[in-house]
Amino acid sequence: MTRSRTGAQPFVALMTAEWTKLRSVRSWWVGLLSSIFIIVVVSLGGASGSTVESLDVTVGPDGEAVTDAFQFVHQPLPGDGSITARVGNFRGTEPLSPWAKAGVIIKDGTSPGAGYAALLVTPDHGMRLQSNFTDDRYVDQTGPADSWLRLTRDGDSVTGWNSRDGRSWREVGTVDVGFGRGPVEVGLFVASPDVFRTERSLAGSSGGSFPTLGTAEFDDVEVKGVSGSTAWASLDVGKPSTPGSATGEATSWTVSGSGDVAPLPPDTDAVRLSLTGVFIGAIPVLAVSVLLITAEFRHGMLAATIAAAPRRRRVVLAKAIVIALTAFAATLLAAAAAFLLSQPILQANGFTPPMYPSRSLLEGPVLRAVLGTAVTVGLLAVLALALGVVLRRSAAAISIVVFLVVLPQLLVAALPVGIGRTLLLFTPGAGFGLQRTTATYEHVTASCLPEDGCLAGGPWLALAAPIVWAAVGLAVALAAIRRRDL
Structure with a gap:
């Protein structure tokens, strides 16, 4: 075997040797294959056992599910024009x-579901310019105190x-907004979304949504672009x-309304649901990661390995890279298969557009979920290996x-909820938050539970925790292997 002048094996040769060890132990490969099997089977079971009822969903201009319910005081605007009011x-x-x-x-x-601008x-989020449900722009800090507002229409703009x-x-x-130059409705509106309340304890959780009703006073109302005096009408759009x-x-109104004008995210993340098996299926991978080092301690093989490669930390580092890449590859294969096989089952069980759009493996959020899951398990494998180095006992490290x-x-x-979202963000398993693909909007009031992968800071920040845990664990392991007797 080729050696460097210092007597140490080249690092690539060390990695090759560790890979050879990993693939030569039958029980370890059984563990890795069982992980793939568990991930796929449990995920398919979760998909098969999940159903949703067919809902009468409002569809927005771009085909997305929306909620469109509010009190509307309106009159027709035949072409270009404007509306002004003080609220x-x-x-x-x-x-x-x-x-x-x-x-x-x-x-x-x-x-x-019709388009709008x-x-x-708002009470807490200042003045906003919103259009077609998904577009929301912060305008000014102005709150619900007196404010003059004006919209001018010029065709589509x-x-x-x-x-x-x-x-x-x-x-x-x-x-x-895609109006063209045809007639539209112009006017005043008030909407007040439901408030979500959740009470949680060790005995369980309870809660739900509760309706609210907002009231605003409008005066100095003026519409330009209409001929003569046009009568006003009022109605509840949708089902508040x-x-x-x-x-x-004429120029002065008091309007009360409930409901919301916004996107309607689904209650269940169908992509995350198709990856439910990863949480359990990762356990065999973690066990193999621990055994990769503790088996050598137990059988006295590590001394021989160190004799061939005197730089102990390089041996541990090589093991960490090999098990991380192996765990990543196994989980990536399993997660991709679980997603692809679960989609037809979920669609047959009611997870269909517009509430649940059809998803592709190469779609950005889906690809992030699958790759992020594999990266997370790879990092957890490094942490497991590090615990094996420090503790030298398989049962303790795995536990x-x-x-x-x-x-x-x-x-x-x-x-x-707030404490749970923050706490989970600092745990090694926070990276599974990357599985959440449900779109989030600042202007949507919706339930956001940590057990559903909704973490503080969003999906990408969730990956920071397993990176830190793996890095710190590996650093401690490298220090421990250098100082301890074999």
Whole structure:
């Protein structure tokens, strides 16, 4: 075997030797293959046992599922024109939703799901320019105090303006909404989304959504682009949780409304559901990672390995790279297979568009979920190996790494949501948060539970925890192997 002048094996040769050891032990390969089998079978079982009822979902202009429910005081606008109003005294039921909305809107008809542009104020998130459900732009810190709002339409383009005194106006943005130049509806609107409450304890959790009702006062209402005096009408668009109302005439209105105008994310992440087996299937991989080093301690083989490669830390580092790549490859294969095989089952069980769009393995969020899952298991394998080096006992090392990965996932279901989301972010298993592919929107009030992969900081930040755990664990292992007798 080729040696360097210092007597140490080239690092590539060390890795090759460790790979040869790994593939030559039958029980280890059985463990890796069982991991692939468990991931696929458990994931398919989860998909088979999950069903959703067919829902009457509102579809937005781009074919996405949306919620479109609010009180609308409106009149027709035959072509280009504008609407101006002062909105104030925005109040409502307690607690008023932080994303309650009151403002002016131009909408392509009164049917739920029709395209729109709106300039609005909220209790907690300032003034916003929103359009076609998914586009949300922060405009100003102005809250529900008196604010003058204006929208001007020029064909497909709608421009927002705001003023603090009704005389000096500031342009806040332009959106393209796809109206063409046909007639639209223009007017005032109020919406107040449901509030989600969750109570959690060791005995279980309870909660749900509760309707709210917002009320705003509008005056100095002016519509340009219509001929003569056009009558106003009011109605509840869609099916708000609580019926709305409107009183007033001409230039002054008091409007009360419930509901929301926003995207409608699904309650269940179908991609994450198709990867449920990874959590259990990773355990055999972690066991093999520990045994890769503890078996050599137990049988006295490590001394021979060190004799061939006197730099002990290089041996551990080679083992870490080999087991990380092996765990990554095995999990990647299993996760990809689980996703592809689960999709037809989920679609047959009701996970269909528009609420559950068809997903492709090469789609960005899906690819992130599959690759991120494999990377996470690879990092956990390094952590398991490091524990094996430090503890030198298979049972203890395997128990601790499984404890670190599994227990937090069970514990967060009993903790307050905010604490659970933050706590889980610092655990080795936080990387599984990359499996979450449900789109999130700042302006959508929705349930976000840590056990569903909804972590503070978003999916990519979740990968930081297993990286740190693996790096620190490996550093401790390298220090330990250098100082201890074999």
